[in-house]
Amino acid sequence: MSQLRIFVVEDDLFYGELLKRHLSLNPDNVVDLFNTGEECLENMHLKPDVVSLDYGLPDMSGLKVMNKVKQEYPDLPFIIVSGQEDVKTAIEILKAGVYDYFVKDKDTKDRLWNAINKIRTHNNLKTELNELKEEVSKKYAFRNILKGNSTAIQQVFGLMQKAIKSNITVSISGETGTGKELVAKAIHYNSPRKKKPFIAINVAAIPNELIESELFGYEKGAFTGANARKIGKFEQASGGTLFLDEIGEMDANMQAKLLRAIQEKEITRIGGNQLIKVDTRLIVATNRDLARELSKGLFREDLYYRLLGLPIELPPLRQRGNDILLLSKHFTREFCHENSVPTKGITEEAQNKLMKYAYPGNVRELSSIIELAVVMSDSDLIDENHINFSASNIAIDFLLEETTLLEYERKIIKYYLEKNNKNVVLTANKLGIGKSTIYRMIKESQI
Numbered sequence: 512m513s514q515l516r517i518f519v520v521e522d523d524l525f526y527g528e529l530l531k532r533h534l535s536l537n538p539d540n541v542v543d544l545f546n547t548g549e550e551c552l553e554n555m556h557l558k559p560d561v562v563s564l565d566y567g568l569p570d571m572s573g574l575k576v577m578n579k580v581k582q583e584y585p586d587l588p589f590i591i592v593s594g595q596e597d598v599k600t601a602i603e604i605l606k607a608g609v610y611d612y613f614v615k616d617k618d619t620k621d622r623l624w625n626a627i628n629k630i631r632t633h634n635n636l637k638t639e640l641n642e643l644k645e646e647v648s649k650k651y652a653f654r655n656i657l658k659g660n661s662t663a664i665q666q667v668f669g670l671m672q673k674a675i676k677s678n679i680t681v682s683i684s685g686e687t688g689t690g691k692e693l694v695a696k697a698i699h700y701n702s703p704r705k706k707k708p709f710i711a712i713n714v715a716a717i718p719n720e721l722i723e724s725e726l727f728g729y730e731k732g733a734f735t736g737a738n739a740r741k742i743g744k745f746e747q748a749s750g751g752t753l754f755l756d757e758i759g760e761m762d763a764n765m766q767a768k769l770l771r772a773i774q775e776k777e778i779t780r781i782g783g784n785q786l787i788k789v790d791t792r793l794i795v796a797t798n799r800d801l802a803r804e805l806s807k808g809l810f811r812e813d814l815y816y817r818l819l820g821l822p823i824e825l826p827p828l829r830q831r832g833n834d835i836l837l838l839s840k841h842f843t844r845e846f847c848h849e850n851s852v853p854t855k856g857i858t859e860e861a862q863n864k865l866m867k868y869a870y871p872g873n874v875r876e877l878s879s880i881i882e883l884a885v886v887m888s889d890s891d892l893i894d895e896n897h898i899n900f901s902a903s904n905i906a907i908d909f910l911l912e913e914t915t916l917l918e919y920e921r922k923i924i925k926y927y928l929e930k931n932n933k934n935v936v937l938t939a940n941k942l943g944i945g946k947s948t949i950y951r952m953i954k955e956s957q958i
Contacts (some may be wrong), residue, residue, distance in 0.1 A: 514539050514540075514541060515539060515540050515541070515560045515561065515627065515630070515631050515634070516541045516543070516557065516558065516559045516560050516561075517534055517540055517541065517542045517543070517559060517560065517561050517562075517563065517627060518543050518545065518551055518554070518557075518559040518561070518562040518563065519531055519534070519542060519543070519544050519545070519563045520545045520546075520547075520548065520550075520551045520562065520563065520564045520565055520568065520573070520576065521544070521545075521546065521563075521565045521592070522546050522547065522565055522567075522568050522569050523565070524546065526615075527544050527546065528544065529620065530544075530563065530619075530620055530623065531544045533620045533623075533624065534620075534623070534624065534627065539631075540627070543557065543559070546569075547568055547569060547570045548564075548568045548570050548571040548572075548573070548575065548576040549570055549571070551564075551576055551580075552576065552579060552580070555580060555583070555584070559587070560587075560588075560630065560631075560634060561587070561588050561589075561590065561610070561627055561630050562577070562580070562587065562588075562589050562590070563589075563590045563592060563623060563627075564576055564577060564589055564590070564591050564592065565591075565592055565593070565594075566591050566592065566593035566594070566595065566600070566604065567593065567594060567595070573589075573591050573593075574591070574603070574604065574607050577589045577591075577607065577609070578607070581608075588610035588630050589609045589610055590609065590610055590611045590612070590613070590623065590626055590627075591604050591609050591611075591612045591613070592613050592614075592615055592619060592623070593612070593613070593614055593615065594614070594615045595614070610626070610630065611626045656690070656693045656694070656696070656697050657690065657693070657694070657697070658834070658837055658838050658841050659831055659834035659837060659838070660833070660834065660837065661826075661830075661831040661832050661833070661834045663826035663830055663831055664826065664831060664834060667694070667823060667825060667826070670821065670823045671694065671697060671698055671701075671823065673821065674698045674702075674821050674823070675698055675701045675702040678704075678792050679820045679821050680773075680792070680793045680794070680795070680817070680818055680819075680820030680821070681695070681698060681793075681794045681795070681820055681821050681822075681823060682758075682794075682795050682796070682797075682801075682818050682819050682820055682821070682822045682823070683695060683794065683795070683796040683797075683822075683823045683824075683825065684796070684797055684798070684800075684801075684822065684823070684824045684825070685796075685798065685824060685825030685826070685827070685873075686798055686825075686827050686871075686873055687798050687872065687873065687875075688828075688870075688872045688873030688874055688875035688876055689825035689826070689827060689828070689873045689874060690825060690873075690874055690875075691756065691796040691798075691825060692711060692754065692756060692796065694823065694825065695709075695711070695752070695754045695794040695796065696709060696754075698752075698794060699751065699752040699754075699792075699794070702752075702792075704750065704751050704752055704792060707748075707749075707750035707751030707752075708747055708748050708750070708751040708752075709748070709751055709752050709754065710744050710747050710748040710751065710752070710753050710754065711754040711756065712725060712726070712744050712753070712754070712755060712756065713756045713757055714755055714756065714757045714758055714760045714761050715756075715757035715760040716757075719762045719764075719765065722761065722765050723765060723768060723781060724741065724743065724781055725743060725744055726743050726744050726745055726765075726768075726769070726772075726778075727743040727745060727768075727772070727778045727779065727780055727781060728740070728741045728742045728743030728745075728746060728778075728780040728781070729741050729743075729780050729781035729782050729783075730780050730781065730782040730783040731782075732782065733780070733781045733782025733783070734781070734782070737782065740780070741780075743778065743780065745772060745778050745789050745791055746778070746787060746789060748789075748791045748792075749789045749790050749791050750790055750791075751791070751792070752791070752792045752793075752794055753791045753792070753793055753794070754794045754795075754796070755793065755794070755795045755796070756795075756796045756797075757796070757797060757798070758795040758796065758797050758801075758818065759797040759798075759799035759801055759804055759810065763809075763811065766810065766811045766814050767811065767814075769814065770811065770813060770814045770817060772789075773793065773814075773817050773818075774817070776788060776789060776790070776791075777789060793818070793820075795818050801815055801818075802815075827870070827873055828870040828873045828874055828876075828877060829868075829869045829870050835865055835866055835870075835877065836857075836862055836865065836866065838874060838877055838878075839857060839862070839865055839877065839881055840857065842877065842878050842881040842882065843855055843857065843881055843884075843885060843893065846881065846882050846885045847885060850885075852885070853891060855885060855888055855890075855891050855892060855893050856891060856892050856893070857892070857893045858892055858893065858894045858895065860894060860895040861884075861893050861894050861895045861897065861898050863895075864895045864898045865877075865880075865898060868900055880898060880899065880900065881893075883897075883899060884897040884898055884899070887899075921952065921957050921958060923942070924938065924942065924944075924949060924952065924958060925958050927941055927942060928949070928958065935949050935950065
């Protein structure tokens with residue numbers, strides 16, 4: 512249990528000593544007794560965790576003491592103990608925002624004991640939560656989430672550093688698998704908002720008719736099935752960051768509502784009339800070219816410029832050079848550690864094979880390739896035979912090259928023939944083409 516410093520401010524010397532002795536039965540309690548409000552104020556440098564105040568002190572009321580202290584320590588909990596059992600007094604005390612309020616009687620010391628134990632539990636939970644948030648912040652340190660020494664990734668680090676210094680909206684673009692959400696989390700957990708929520712929502716994963724209720728929430732009875740009030744993502748993220756992934760998938764009607772929320776910094780729940788102020792930082796991401804969507808009339812121009820903010824474009828893995836090997840070794844160490852196996856090395860042949868691939872799935876795909884290679888290797892080395900690229904990704908790899916349709920066709924047929932042990936009939940059935948087409952290409956030495 513953690514130590515708790517308690518101020519007991521009581522003008523009745525006998526009663527004050529009684530409370531002090533009772534609370535001191537817990538060795539984790541440090542109890543200081545004062546007889547006047549002025550003594551309490553003069554000793555605030557001792558930084559108490561809770562203050563028990565007599566309502567009727569000789570030099571000033573307990574509420575006056577509390578109000579003065581809260582100017583400097585707004586979150587400090589106060590417990591008021593009063594000798595007056597008066598409804599008007601009770602209402603005044605409770606309205607002032609005290610943690611608890613007791614009337615002096617034979618049970619006061621036990622009720623005070625229980626209230627302080629609740630405060631201790633709350634403080635312990637708060638400390639644990641702050642420690643967890645600090646751990647999360649360390650986890651999302653820039654170089655922990657984006658491994659690499661390439662010029663392209665160093666430029667991303669520089670932009671992220673700028674993003675954490677202000678509340679500017681950040682728009683992250685890049686191919687699937689480049690780590691857009693990780694970058695968004697790193698910006699949030701390294702910013703002054705890090706102790707507030709990070710809320711992520713994938714716009715593409717939510718039907719158009721539900722996206723408004725997800726973002727803005729709804730009131731009870733707003734529509735059939737709305738049996739209780741629901742708080743939307745904007746409210747949940749207030750004080751923190753709202754990450755909207757795949758923002759390019761949002762329809763025109765919802766784009767207009769999002770624009771208003773951003774401009775006014777307020778939202779209205781569906782079925783409600785109350786305007787709710789929100790202090791939410793926005794980070795958006797897309798793998799689409801929003802400028803092109805804008806030119807096609809598929810994305811609102813005013814929203815586009817509102818969201819553009821600080822643009823960060825994540826480079827595809829194929830443009831990051833030796834970062835591929837650096838990441839491969841990192842994923843190997845990480846996967847071996849997670850599975851309690853000795854760390855494996857990567858042969859030069861395997862490294863050459865990794866460097867020649869285009870990675871249409873980017874870092875996410877490389878991670879999967881390395882995990883499989885670790886599993887397939889029975890020795891302390893990963894060789895080229897353990898590096899396997901999926902058929903679907905090879906097909907996408909072809910598309911990354913600038914070549915003719917005929918050449919694409921030739922490469923795909925050749926790949927499936929090798930995969931199917933040169934079985935022409937099976938290959939033709941898989942690809943949905945006539946076997947005569949394959950025989951002709953073989954005869955003409957195209958395959």
